[in-house]
Amino acid sequence: MTRLPRSSALRIDTDRRLRFSWCGSARAGYEGDTVASALWSSGVRTFGRSFEYHRPRGLYDLEGEGASQLVSIDGVPNQSAGTTLLREGMAVAAQNVRGDPRSDAFGFLDRLDRWMPAGFYYRVFHRPHAAAHFVHNRMRAMAGLGILDVSTSGDPGRREEIFLNADVAVIGGGAAGMRAALAAAGAGTRVCLFERRPWLGGHLDWRLGLEGADGPDSPRARGRALAEHVGSDARIRVFTSAPVTGIWGENLVTGFQRVGAADPFVERHWECRARTIVVATGALERPLVFNHNDRPGVMQADTAWRLARTYGVSPGAVVVFSAGDDLALEAALDLLSLGVDVPAIADSRPEGQDPELVSRIAESGAELLTGWAASQVVGRRVVRGVQLAEIGGSTRREFPCDVVVANAGRQPDIGALSCAGARFRHSTHTGSFELASLPSDVFAAGRVLGLTDSVEIEATGTLAGLEAASACGASVSGTLAAARAEVAEGAGAPPGTGIVRGPDIGEGRKAFLDYDEDGTWKNAVQCAALGFDVPELAKRFGNFGLGPGQYRVPGQNVAMAMAEIEGRPASDVASTTVRPPIIPPSLATLAGPNHDVHKRTPLHEDQAARGGVFRRAGAWKRARYFSADYTCREEIRNVRENVGLLDSSPLGKFRIWGPHALHALQRVYISDMRKATRGRCKYSAMCNDTGNVVDDGVVIPVGEDDYYFTTSSNRAGSTVEWFRYHTRYDGWDYNLLNLTDALASINLAGPEARAVLERVTDADLSNDAFPYLGYRVIPVGDGVEARCMRLGFVGELSYELHVGASYAQYAWDLLWDAGAELGIRPFGLEAQYCMRAEKGHVIIGAESEQRVTLLDIGMGWLWDRSDTASKKVGAPALRACEEQDGRLELVGLRIDDAGHRPEDGAIVVDGDRIAGYVCTTRVSGALGYQYGLALVEEGFAVEGTTLSIYEHLRSDDVRTSATVVPPHFYDPKGERLRV
Amino acid sequence: MTFRLTCPVCGPRDVYEFRYGGPERGPRPDQEDLDPEAHFRWAQFRMTRPEAQEEWWYHAGGCGVWFSTVRNPATNREETS
Structure with missing residues (x-):
């Protein structure tokens, strides 16, 4: 934990100590430390074991340039120790280790390299074929980096x-x-x-x-x-x-x-x-390839320098340099100024050093050996010394040290x-x-x-x-x-040596070109001998630069090494191509945002307080249930007998106005929209060019060339695009405004709905003054303007009030108070779905999908077939499929079996042939039986036909029988709507 | 697929902001005396060759305008006609 004297470049806060653990033992660092600097300062030298040979590896770089410094943090493997900031309580562990990283049980693999030549995965243990699988699995279990423990790495964070x-x-x-x-x-x-x-x-x-x-x-x-x-x-x-x-x-x-x-x-x-x-x-930094250049304690010049200056950690007691550029010489001088012992600095460049640096090194007492480079690390587990050698000469000198700073220059x-x-x-x-x-x-x-x-x-x-x-x-x-x-x-780039390896690379010792996958100089020679002599081939066959560090450590050295091995000038070879990710992000990030972005209605909190259970519905979170009973029996009963309140704010709400507004409506709606009259809701649907229903809603003329219309909730976001797309050639003059989020919508439904609404408005709500399908703008409470529609989606007397979103809570509260004595209760989306199904009203997306036309679902009466001048979207397709054989037809189902209810989407079968499918099934309290809607072939659409419904549930074949009935179960004449 | 498109209102923007509306295929055919086959071809067939073509784009993540532009699917670049 002792740190070097404070200096202005320090990026740690020594007043804020952070505790963490390393392979189970307690350690400490400071705020601002990376995991690597904290480990190094607490005396850790061996960070993990290498991919293949299980050699001890330490802190080579601080930039995440290779696999050597990858550790597991809080159970998440392959985290870069050099770039991950230390946090309080981190559990850091070494990777690819059996036991202690300093004495790994698989360390013996280092001596088996004779049987692991370049590309050995492709070449050995393939015969007999049956054994290959076994052997390769064994090898894979011993090789590798971190291990993902799916049981502990659950939450990837936001x-x-x-x-x-x-x-x-x-x-x-x-x-x-x-x-x-x-x-x-x-x-x-x-x-x-x-x-x-x-x-x-x-x-x-x-x-x-x-x-x-x-x-x-x-x-x-x-x-x-x-x-x-x-x-x-x-x-x-x-x-x-x-x-x-x-x-x-x-x-x-x-x-x-x-x-x-x-x-x-x-x-x-x-x-x-x-x-x-x-x-x-x-x-x-371009690494220098020399014998045992992967020992913990061999590091980049910048690593030693930044440990000292950025983190205040002494890289070692005695540091020997084998440098290839002036920045490394400057680093050596800086370490000397901090009191670190630097006895010798080898520089692979015979000349060309900055003279000022040379003279300062001479003053410092460190020995500068130009034209020298490191040839071998001494020490089996960590660095105990280094042998420096004269390049092209025979002189060798050994220096005891605990850190070797080595590079061959910069790339x-x-x-x-x-x-x-x-x-x-x-x-x-x-x-x-x-x-x-x-x-x-x-x-x-x-x-x-x-x-x-x-x-x-x-x-x-x-x-x-x-x-x-x-x-x-x-x-x-x-x-x-x-x-x-x-x-x-400018003078341009200064000269460099282009040296890749130190002197004395020979048989029997390992000199690494790539630490990540244990790619040695010998492997490069083997690649060349087998014909994989071009850098791009050697890269793949010998695994140079395919590890987490990618091109960084092996980088240009691979190309230059292959040239040297082949005896060609380096200018003859191309460097390997770098591909993304240059630095890998975590997979969880690539998987995308994992937080739920959704819209909330202005009545969200109120409904939550009333026990609403929310579910995602398109872009919105909506109250789906108001009790733990997901069949909504009570919610439905209360609407049928008293009165209920539904927040239907996500409903699409639009205004279209301008001289050509009616033209646009005529184009996209399938009905004759000229027949829409003031004060009355005209129900219609939109089709696409295939005649499929894409939307339904009501249109109300509210002024001269001025219309208010609604769309289904899921369609609100694409309505403007749809209108504009289908009128893009016409040059029509109209304005279209999406009011969906600006207006809230409250649905008041049930026999007592009128009684409740009468208490909050002065408007005349009598059946004559405000009949079924009427539209009035009425004042509620203290004169808040509400667009009020008398609709019957759920099959009861019902008023839908659209008020400004900021008045939503006010209007909602008014209705609650007014309905308190009349048994008013909230109901959710599921209750609404059940009640509309009892009425046989379709929902786009439930009873319709991309193969289902307007005619199939029995809504052909909406289509104004006489109008060809408007060029209605979908009309030609409807005309074409009118007489088409083999189309499905919407029917009601009465499910004969009281026990099992088929799921939405179950198929209707005729023997072993599919003859249709179930759109919706529900159990109805009002009807006393299970019912549903289905799309079936013409021959099965006759009333009274018995259908066989097939499901494959939990590996069982389940067949349910149902009888075809008209698709209006509840109040078929619609009398309850018109009271 | 990454490239930019030039919105006539907002200028050059990332393609992620736009929704594709298919290649230019002429205005909606008249529905008087309509040949169903011809209408089917107009409505359903999309031809994209690796050469400059006029196509429709909607600036969904921006101003909400439909516009047509000449783009070469082989290069993903717009070409001024």
Whole structure:
């Protein structure tokens, strides 16, 4: 737990201690720590065991670049220790381990590599065939990473997705990315900036300058200043902790975001549609391949540096460097300034180091060995020392140490660029693959171009930002020329060695190209020998870069290694293609938002207080029942005998007006809408071009060329689209307004409905003044205007009141008080469904589906067949199927068996042939028997026919018999509606 | 399927905001003396070739306008006619 002296770059809060466990033992870290930094500071060196050989693995990187640092957290496997922030009470465990990670029971597998050559899954243990399955299963049980325990990983937490639009998407929030964002925003474009770390600044964040003092000219101060500018620019939206997963067609950038405890969502998927993209993803460390380079204690330069500066954790007592670039030398100097013992620094470059760094290292007393590289790690379980070797020479020196910092130089982080369609070629100058071509609307800046000079990095950022803005049409002519000139003056990318491996790679020792799937140099040689000599082939056969870290660790090394093994220049080979996800999000996030987004009516809380049981119905949550009796016997009885109140607010409510409003109604409704008269509800239906019923409702003329109409609840969202679509050629002048959410709807039904309503309004409700199917605008209570329709959907005297949503509770309360003595009770959607079925009223979607026409469900009387001038939607199809054989017909069912009630959707059979299906069945208190509606073939639609209904329930064949009756069970003459 | 479309009201927007209304097939045929076969072809047949075609889109997640645009399904790009 001891941390290095406080420095300004620290990202932990040492006042806030967090407790967690590691493989069952208690540990502690600080707020701001990642799991990796907390583990390392508490002395953990072995984080887990490798995929195939079960070799001990430790903290190689802090960026989630490979499988070595994957751990299981609270039962969820394969979490990146390097990028997951520590939380109080976390249970962290090692993966692919039997027993303690330091002495894993399967560790012996490391000695069996002779039987596990490259591609051995494809090559060995295949004969005899019967045994192959057994052996492969055994191998799979021993190999692998984390194990998903489905019994404990139940709740994945809340997930969210957001969709963004931007002119310029900037990927990477380092110096170049920030300059690009500022330049593009300055040119007037809207920018989204995505940074995978929790803060902006890139590597500037932990670089305090060669004095280690964080002065005003330090890189860190520069990073902070840029971040402040970016943060205060209203045109730039900044997303931190937001790694990019891929770039897709037409500049769609996708990624995820995991902010931490302050966010209500565990993880968020985001998609940003951008007109142009700036990629400033920086550089990755290119690993040095040498013997036992996977021992816990071998790490990247940035890992050691960030452990010290960002988290205040000393990487080790004695740290030996084998570096390939100036940043690593700077890291070594910084560790020395913090009091870490760095006895030796090998640099694989024979020359070309920054002279200032060289002279400072000389002053520090550390030994700088140029043209040297690490050849072998000493120590079986963790690093105990390292052997450094002169490249091309025979001199070897061994240094005792507990940490080896090793890299072969830096390589551009080409992930995002590769996904965007950029091409790369090998450069003998930089020793790595560099950008060869870019798609026209993608720009690159900074270290991804191989640059190391901070002035040049920022200049390319500005240029890329201006180019991106210019491609969006912004006027940047003056500044663009100046930015181009500044970049042209730069020295460009500095030279690098292109070395992949240290000296002394030989038989019998393992030197890893890819840690994730234990891909060694020897495996690469075996791949080449078997003919898989091209990088893309070796990648697949030898599993280089197919693990969780993807291209990062093996990356360009695989291509360069294959070239070296084949004795060809690296410029002859192509680097492997990077595919999404560049950084994998969790599967739960990809599965989509798991919270329930729904609409609530203005009467939701009131109904909940009255015991409403809510169910999802389309976009809405609606009260389906008001008791635990899901047959709703009491609710129905009360409506039939007294009076009930239903919240029907989700009903679609629309106003259409304008000179051509009637034209539009005539087009989409199947009836003659000219016959609609003021003060009266005209019931009709809409069909589609196949003659299927898609909607039904009432239309009421309320003024000159002005109509009010209702649609079914599920149809409300697409009604405007439907009207506009079917009138799109006509150039008609009408306005259409969706009032569904603006108006609440309350249905008052039952013999006492009039008595209740009379108590809240002065309007004349007598049967003469306000007859069945009438429409009146009446005042209720203190004069609240209610559109009142006298309808009979449930088969009783009934009034439907539409009031402004904000008056809904007022009107509802009035009716409650008025009905208290008359036995008023709420009823839910299920009771409504039962009662309408007793009346034989169809529900779109229950008695109709995409094969069922208006004629099939017995509603052909709605169709105005004389009207061809309106070009009614669906009329030609109805005409065509009128005389068609083999159509189904809607009938009523009286179910003979009192015990079993067939489910909705059960099939009607004739022997072993299907002859129709059941649409709805319910048990009726009013009728005293089970009844239903079904669609059956013509021959079975005759009254009195006995139908056989077949179901396959819990592996039993169940047959129920039913008798065909007219589809009006309750009050067939409709007398109760008209009282 | 990811691309952008240009709404005549709102400008270039993500395709997720739009709903497809099929390729252009001319106005609704007259229903006087209608040949059922011809109407069936008009109503039900959709032809999409990998070449520029005029098609209808509805800006469902935006202004709610139906518009037609010329798009090439092979490239998913709009082409100005």
